[in-house]
Amino acid sequence: MTDQETANKVVRLGRVAPTIHDVARAAGVSISTCSKALNNKGKLKIETRERVRNAATQLGFRPNELAQSLLRGRSFTVGLLISDIYPRVMPLLAGIEDTLAAEHISVFLCNAHDDRTRERQHLNALLAKQVDGIIVAGRRVDLRAPVDLGHSQTPLVYVYSPIDDPDALCLMPNESQGARLAIEHLCALGRRRFAHISGPRDRAAIQIREATMRQVLDEQGYDLPAQRILHGSLDEPFGYAAANILLDRDPDIDAISCGSDVLARGVLDALRERGVCVPDDVGVVGYHNMEPIATAARPPLTSVDANLYELGHRAAHDLLAMINGQPRAGVHLLPFRLVVRQSCGAR
């Protein structure tokens, strides 16, 4: 069945909300007077204004925003297109929604399921609904294909996953700075013999973090031999296994940088079982600061936080600026922050 056929079968909803006509009639005035009374416009006898307002509240009148939007050419809605629903979108979502809600803008949430076809369908729906702007949130910092807005000029901002167009606005976490934060923290605490356990090597974030780690250690004059680096998946079992492998190879390791907090949990478990004390013998740092996981670790895990709520806020804020006619472009990197707990030692 085509979209058209579906639309044809649509039943008209029987419920009839009162319109401005009903209010006008109830108050014994014309529609325009009614409109003015309700919107505090023009010059009206105060008595009339009151009468109209009473009629409105009595009828439970609510102006139809579809009509208003049609007239104004602005819908006060924004589309949020996410690649999929996964934990990291939550703070992003929260930051976006809060910021937009404060400006009385409603958010359409669309899940593309990492599928170009669904992405396109959602995009069409959003444009058809005349959204004032669109936020496209990716899952990773890797480059993604641009969305096709056709001839539409609807303001658009990419979050997390950038595209290859210098005219597009892309907001992303600064993975390099985040990694630097973590490594420099360990250095400052006197660690020297570093190891790195992280995720799939084909991801940009994973590469950036490893490269940054090398650079920071190079700056500090410390070594990072290849056999102290392990790439796998970002989960707990891999962290557990990798830590054991690394410490079998080289028991002198005194610092482990982990690609994620759950992975770090696996590392901590392995160390504890080996009788290695954290942070006395080895310092461990996580990544992404997943609160419940990091705080419940033993010892509580020091980690770096991408400030995703803030990123969402910024995305919404910049989109609002674009909607108001101020052009924005370029790739912008937003800072991580270090969250010190106990797994790296006292400062």
Next chain:
Amino acid sequence: MTDQETANKVVRLGRVAPTIHDVARAAGVSISTCSKALNNKGKLKIETRERVRNAATQLGFRPNELAQSLLRGRSFTVGLLISDIYPRVMPLLAGIEDTLAAEHISVFLCNAHDDRTRERQHLNALLAKQVDGIIVAGRRVDLRAPVDLGHSQTPLVYVYSPIDDPDALCLMPNESQGARLAIEHLCALGRRRFAHISGPRDRAAIQIREATMRQVLDEQGYDLPAQRILHGSLDEPFGYAAANILLDRDPDIDAISCGSDVLARGVLDALRERGVCVPDDVGVVGYHNMEPIATAARPPLTSVDANLYELGHRAAHDLLAMINGQPRAGVHLLPFRLVVRQSCGAR
């Protein structure tokens, strides 16, 4: 057409999206013919239809859904009002969004932040935007206050948190059945001396689960002395502490029912450190089946799953039915499912 009007047209073409007028003019037909051509209605010369369609695609024409909705009296949007953004809403959200997207309905996501005022503001915005229906998703199974729709007849379904109105439709996880699933599983594996570690006693879910546990054990003829029950917070540290307390009191315990998966992780950690073998000595069952946490536990944690995606699907499905004129009411309890891993022993 005057020069002024021409100028206006030119500007409009450059800035705003083309309307059906523009397509009609470009194709050299009237608006109504244009509409028919684009919507496959009426009888048109095939050549005309083609011409119109070409003009439409060339101009990048997209029908304005605001206008369509105004006319139809249906917006093809639904509002989802959540109490706050937290992990459990995600599968709910996914189930709702997927189901609605399949019917070409877009979802407004509104976060009430557990605040009545914000809830009310969002509700007003949703009604003003003429949503076809509303889903109100709560955080806990405790009774909540009904939302006030005023005179509006907009279909509404409550998810997770029910209200006190028999005419309302409330969809919720069947906590009692979920708890039964967990306990009966342990019983079937030959466990006899049960303990229970769970969350705050003032929550309905916590009470229901404990009561159900009592009942199941009573049915089976087993005992559940008060000193084998501990209530606190549903987090990992409490699980760790509580397990130690319980096993100090009574080393014979051979089954622990936990109020959450993270709490169970704490329990598992404590048991491992005490040299208690899971599942050989003690069986442990979690609650809510948080995948990454349950699977990464050692041993992997058996848990019960509330099927929240399914719950979201059902909510959307029922809302669609209500939108199509079929009334729904009452509190409906949806089943959990048992996810067997290794923490309770082989079946």
Next chain:
DNA sequence: TTGTACGCGTTATCAG
């Protein structure tokens, strides 16, 4: 101070 008339973009009815 109040009312009339028009337009926003679209679809449906009816006349040609």
Next chain:
DNA sequence: CTGATAACGCGTACAA
């Protein structure tokens, strides 16, 4: 086969 016209609900010049 095609086109003019009337809605949908609202806001706003303009007229009275």
